[in-house]
Amino acid sequence: MLFNSLHFIIFFPIVVGMYYLIPQKLRTYWLLAASYYFYMSWNAKYVFLLLFSTIVTYVSGLMLERCVQEEKGGKIRTRRKKLCVAASFILNLFILLIFKYLNFGIDSLNQFFGYLHITLNVPAFDLLLPVGISFYTFQALGYTVDVYRGDIYAERNFFHYALFVSFFPQLVAGPIERSKNLLRQLDKPAKLNFNSFRDGFLLMLWGYFLKMVLADRIAVFVDTVYGDFETYTGVYLIVATLLFAVQIYCDFLGYSVIAMGAAKILGIQLMENFDAPYLATGVSEFWRRWHISLSSWFRDYLYIPLGGNRKGKIKKYANLLITFGVSGLWHGADWSYVIWGLLNGFWQIGGSILMPIRKKLINLLDIKEDSLSHKCLQMAATFLLIDLAWVFFRADSVFSALRIIKRMVTAKNYWVWFDGSLYNCGLNQKNFMLIIWGILLLLVADICKYKGIKLREIVAKQDYWAQCLVVTTALLCILVFGMWGVGYDAANFIYFQF
Numbered sequence: 001m002l003f004n005s006l007h008f009i010i011f012f013p014i015v016v017g018m019y020y021l022i023p024q025k026l027r028t029y030w031l032l033a034a035s036y037y038f039y040m041s042w043n044a045k046y047v048f049l050l051l052f053s054t055i056v057t058y059v060s061g062l063m064l065e066r067c068v069q070e071e072k073g074g075k076i077r078t079r080r081k082k083l084c085v086a087a088s089f090i091l092n093l094f095i096l097l098i099f100k101y102l103n104f105g106i107d108s109l110n111q112f113f114g115y116l117h118i119t120l121n122v123p124a125f126d127l128l129l130p131v132g133i134s135f136y137t138f139q140a141l142g143y144t145v146d147v148y149r150g151d152i153y154a155e156r157n158f159f160h161y162a163l164f165v166s167f168f169p170q171l172v173a174g175p176i177e178r179s180k181n182l183l184r185q186l187d188k189p190a191k192l193n194f195n196s197f198r199d200g201f202l203l204m205l206w207g208y209f210l211k212m213v214l215a216d217r218i219a220v221f222v223d224t225v226y227g228d229f230e231t232y233t234g235v236y237l238i239v240a241t242l243l244f245a246v247q248i249y250c251d252f253l254g255y256s257v258i259a260m261g262a263a264k265i266l267g268i269q270l271m272e273n274f275d276a277p278y279l280a281t282g283v284s285e286f287w288r289r290w291h292i293s294l295s296s297w298f299r300d301y302l303y304i305p306l307g308g309n310r311k312g313k314i315k316k317y318a319n320l321l322i323t324f325g326v327s328g329l330w331h332g333a334d335w336s337y338v339i340w341g342l343l344n345g346f347w348q349i350g351g352s353i354l355m356p357i358r359k360k361l362i363n364l365l366d367i368k369e370d371s372l373s374h375k376c377l378q379m380a381a382t383f384l385l386i387d388l389a390w391v392f393f394r395a396d397s398v399f400s401a402l403r404i405i406k407r408m409v410t411a412k413n414y415w416v417w418f419d420g421s422l423y424n425c426g427l428n429q430k431n432f433m434l435i436i437w438g439i440l441l442l443l444v445a446d447i448c449k450y451k452g453i454k455l456r457e458i459v460a461k462q463d464y465w466a467q468c469l470v471v472t473t474a475l476l477c478i479l480v481f482g483m484w485g486v487g488y489d490a491a492n493f494i495y496f497q498f
Contacts, residue, residue: 060088061154104333132172175293190267203261211254212482234411276446281378
C-alpha cells in the first residue's frame, strides 16, 4: 500500500478515526492490526518474515534481561549476553541474506569464475525481495543492542513490541526508529489533539508535494535519459544526474515527512530523517544530515563498536570504509551500491587528509571561512562530489555508471543547453519551469530549516482562515500539478526497493 495511492487515502482516515474512538487500552491492538494489514497489502505471505524477526528479537530482549538478573559471575553473564545478541543477529541477518543477497552472491560467483574461464552456472533462486525488510530488521536489531547495553528495559508486552517493529507509517522505508523513542510513546497512547492533527496534516501535504509534484516529475526526465544513455550523451546526462540528486532527495524526504505526519496525527513523534543535507559544507556533514536514522544506526552499532576514531587515523579510515561499504550493500544487492558507499567513504578520507593543506591555503589567501561566498563554494563542491557518487546509485550496473561518467565528460554537445533539446526527453518547457519553481521552494524550505526557522510554527500562529488558506493552496497544488498516472497508477518510492 503506497502512501500516494487511493488505497491509503481510504485506509488512513479509517485507522485514525477508530484509533481515537476506541478505549485507550485497545489502541495498541488496533494499530498492530492496521500495521499488519498495511504490510500484507503488498504480499501477505511475507508477513511471516516480519513476525519471525519480531519474535526473535523479543525473546532475545527477555533473555538478555534474565541474564542480568541471574546471580552468576560477571564473565559468565557477559558471555551469555553476547551469545543472546549473536543469536539474534545471526537469525535476522540470515533471513536478510537469503532474500536480499543470495542471488547477488550467486551472480557474483558466476561472473568471477567466468573471468577465470570456468563455467559454474549456479542457478539463481526465484525470490521476491520483501518490501521494507532492511528497515524493520535493523530497527529490531537496534532494540536487541539497546537492551544489551542497558539503554532500555526489555519490553514484556509482546503486542506493544510487535507494534514497535511494525508501526505502519515508518515500516517499509523508515525512519529507522530507536526503541528509547518509539517504544515509550507506543506504551502510552496520546489523547486527541488539534495541534498534532494540524502539524501532521501539514507535514503530509509537504511530503505529497515533494513526491508527486517534484520527484515523480523529475523521474520522467531522469528515466528517459538514463534508460538510453548511449543516445542521450553529454549535457543530457549532466542535467539528468543533477536532477537525480533532487529526485532522490524529494522522493525519500517526501516519504519520511508523510510518515512523520501520519504518526503525528496519531500522537507519535518520529525522528527527523533529513536536515537540509544539500546545504552541507562537507561530505561528513552531509552524512550527518542525510538519512539520519540510518547514518546514526551505522555510527552507533557498527562504526563505534569497530573502534571509531579512537585507535589512530589508519584504523579510523578503515572503519569509515567498512561502514560505508556495508551501508552501500544495505541499500542494494549490487556492486554499484558498494562502490557508491565506498566513494562516500573515500570523499571523507580525502577531505581529512587534505585538511592541513586547505587550512594553509585559507590562511595564505586570507579567506574568511565564515563568509557566505566561502560557504557557498563548499556547498557546491560537496554537492558535486555527492552527485558524482549518485551516478553509481542510479545506474543499472558498475559498467553502466562508468560509461555514463565517460559520456558526460567526452560528449561536447553544449548547444543542448540553448536549443530546446532538453524539452524532448519526456518533459516540455512548462514542466521544466514547474520543476525549477519547485526546487526554489524546496531551497527556501531547507534554508529556513538550516537557520532554525520553523515554518509550521509560523503557520500555527496565524488566524484559522489563514491556516485554511495555506492548507487549501497546498491541496490545490498537489491536485493540479501532481503527476497522476493513467487510471491513477501511484508511483513507487525509490527506497521501497531496499
